[in-house]
Amino acid sequence: MYRERRKSWNFFQVFNYTIIILLCLSIILPFLNILALSFNEGTDAQRGGIYFFPREFSIENYIEVFKQSTVLNATAVSVFRTVVGTVVSVFLTAMAAYALQTKTLPGRKVITFFIFFTMLFSGGIVPYYLVLTDLNLTNTIWVYIIPSLYSVWNILIMRTFFQGLPDSVVEAARIDGCGEFQIFLRIILPMSKPVIATIALFNAVAHWNDWFSGSFYVRDPELKPLATLLQEMLTRQQALADALLRNSGAYAALEKITVTGDSLKMATIIIVVAPIILVYPFVQKYFAQGVNIGSVKE
Amino acid sequence: MEIATEKDLGSGTEINNNKKKKRKKxxxxxxxxxxxxxxxxxxxxxxxxxxxxxxxxxxxMAGLVLAFKEFRFDTGMFGGAWVGLQYFERFFQDPQSWNFVKNTLIISGMKLILAMPFPIILALLFNEIKSNKIRGFFQSISYLPHFLSWVVVVGIIQSILAPNTGLLNELIKNMGGDGSTFFLMDEKYFHSIMFWSYVWKDIGWSSIIYFAAIAGINPALYEAAAIDGASRLRQIWHITLTGIRPTILILFILSLGNILSAGFDQIYLLKTPGNAEVAEIIDTYVIRTGLQSGQFGYATAVGMMQGVIGLVVVLVVNRFANKKFNTSLW
Structure with missing residues (x-):
């Protein structure tokens, strides 16, 4: 097999690498373009012709964006929901998954199906929304955290991982008189760092990226997360960006305006993706791991 | 809401193929x-x-009774008078509804069927790179877009496709073209923008599972085929693709459940007054009538049809796959 590969290196590998490199370029280049635009004077960018380097370098866009109290506030909301939501959710998910993998648990199959079925069928968005309203969750910060505490997918991944842990350690602890909670906290959790990292990352990314709840379940502008702010910018395009601009007091010094609605939008995009891209190289192995754990047979 | 989309990769269940009724007692x-x-x-x-x-x-789910009731704010979800099938009649009598259904089927069909080969091909390409380091590098780059919100992706699309100043229009201008096309406002371009941005965002991520399946194929099979004189392409066709067929099928069955939900985030954000005619799907319609204009009963009814059909499709296809290919979700 390998011998044959060497012979056909020319055609096969060249073709192969070309496609893969093109794909990777299609992912990297748009970011460079947005990055260049965000660091370029907005008024200058309107002339077009900016590719991967800023022409008139300026950090004015970022200064303007961060001058907005809404943006700072939205960042705080996003950070809060990401941190609190992830920590609580991972802990509760792990607990449920641990209980579900106990093979002797009476009713285990029924409970698993009860949870799994929600993946196949749901009541739809309107009854869901009405439940949130009835619980007085809408228009509070908890609507970001409580309804996303559990996800079927994450429970299944964790359960599969726990099933792969050696029984002997747990048995030994049980014989020593450890309670289930102690076993869970002192033995299972420390042994499960990889899967916890994976689930925590999935959770954190989902929280950081979620714009939907902010747009539809929350009216108070003080409670909108960063992703929702960006979504409102995109949908209301100019209107919102211009409002941002007007509030900023940039009009007081008219001759100095260099930012535009579009350039503010570019800076906001970069602010939203920056945490993900900066953390990504260090954690990406955990992401792929999650998929592989999840697909392992029972 | 958003967390649920993490499962869009669709392999949360144990893949138990070829284990027909061999369940241990x-x-x-x-x-x-x-x-x-x-x-x-x-x-x-x-x-x-x-x-x-x-x-x-x-x-x-219990709240689905709303589909047969008149919603009243004072009595909440379970109060209100019964209205029978009124909402369903209204939906089927409205000629516009068929347009939404058609749009939904076109978009989800493109995503489920046309887009499916891309991650498989990418997994095959990755498999040809033997150096773990180099492959890992390219793979990590390819997963990245999966972790970006559609808000960000659509923001990037808006910028690149902007008339006059966008990257694409610049390119067209440089090649002597017009360069003022407003791609997002023209329904002609909607399907290609939708399709390619979808493929772009998830091709790497979806390839992981196929790649893992390919890695699990017994290398002896390739050696045997090579001795028999099978070419590389033949080996890929007969061994690799046959080997990952159960995985492909399982993912396909799971994704069929989404046949009537064409991906809310992406479509909602890509929808503009210019392309609404082809971009309005059942999901966006439910949000518009339900959450945005408060017709709770009607929107519940529409959402319910979508959910029930999705469930039935998954059950039927799963049964079929079980009989025909011994591959099943559970």
Missing amino acids: VKPVGMTWKNIKKHRAQYLMLLPCIIFFIIFSYLP
Whole structure:
């Protein structure tokens, strides 16, 4: 097999690498373009012709964006929901998954199906929304955290991982008189760092990226997360960006305006993706791991 | 809401193929009081989880009665008078509805069927790179877009496709073209923008599972085929693709459940006044009539049809796949 590969290196590998490199370029280049635009004077960018380097370098866009109290506030909301939501959710998910993998648990199959079925069928968005309203969750910060505490997918991944842990350690602890909670906290959790990292990352990314709840379940502008702010910018395009601009007091010094609605939008995009891209190289192995754990047979 | 989309990769269930009825006889777990009491810690651990799913999944399912009722704010979800099938009639009589259904089917069809080969091909290409380091590098780059919100992706699309100043229009201008096309406002371009941005965002991520399946194929098969004189392409066709067929099928079955939901985030954000004619799908319609203009009963009815059809399709296809290919979700 390998011998044959060497012979056909020319055609096969060249073709192969070309496609893969093109794909990777299609992912990297748009970011460079947005990055260049965000660091370029907005008024200058309107002339077009900016590719991967800023022409008139300026950090004015970022200064303007961060001058907005809404943006700072939205960042705080996003950070809060990401941190609190992830920590609580991972802990509760792990607990449920641990209980579900106990093979002797009476009713285990029924409970698993009860949870799994929600993946196949749901009541739809309107009854869901009405439940949130009835619980007085809408228009509070908890609507970001409580309804996303559990996800079927994450429970299944964790359960599969726990099933792969050696029984002997747990048995030994049980014989020593450890309670289930102690076993869970002192033995299972420390042994499960990889899967916890994976689930925590999935959770954190989902929280950081979620714009939907902010747009539809929350009216108070003080409670909108960063992703929702960006979504409102995109949908209301100019209107919102211009409002941002007007509030900023940039009009007081008219001759100095260099930012535009579009350039503010570019800076906001970069602010939203920056945490993900900066953390990504260090954690990406955990992401792929999650998929592989999840697909392992029972 | 958003967390649920993490499962869009669709392999949360154990892939148990070719294990037809070979289930081990597990000794029955006694539902005796003693046994239950022994596990009270586990039940306590599961309690918040069960309450959660009752409240946020099963209560909304019960709320589907709203599809047959008139919604009143004072009595809430379960009050109100029965209206029979009025909402369903309204939906089927409205000629616009068929347009939404058609748009939904076109978009989800493109995503489920046309887009499916791309991650498989990418997994095959990755498999040809033997150096783990180099492959890992390219793979990590390819997963990245999956972790970006559609808000960000659509923001990038808006910028690149902007008339005059966008990257694409610049390119067209440089090649002597017009360069003022407003791609996002023109329904002619909607499907290609939708399709390619979808492929772009998830090609790397979806390839992981196929790649793992390919890695699990017995290398002896390739050696045997090579001795028999099979070319590389033939080996890929007969060994690799046959080997990952169960995986492909499982993912396909799972994704069929989404046949009537064409991906809310992306479509909602890409929709503009210019392309609404082809971009309005059932999901966006439900949000528009339900959450945005408060016709709760009607929107519930439309959403319910979508959910029920999705469930039925998954069950039917799963049964078919079980019979025909011995591959099943459970």
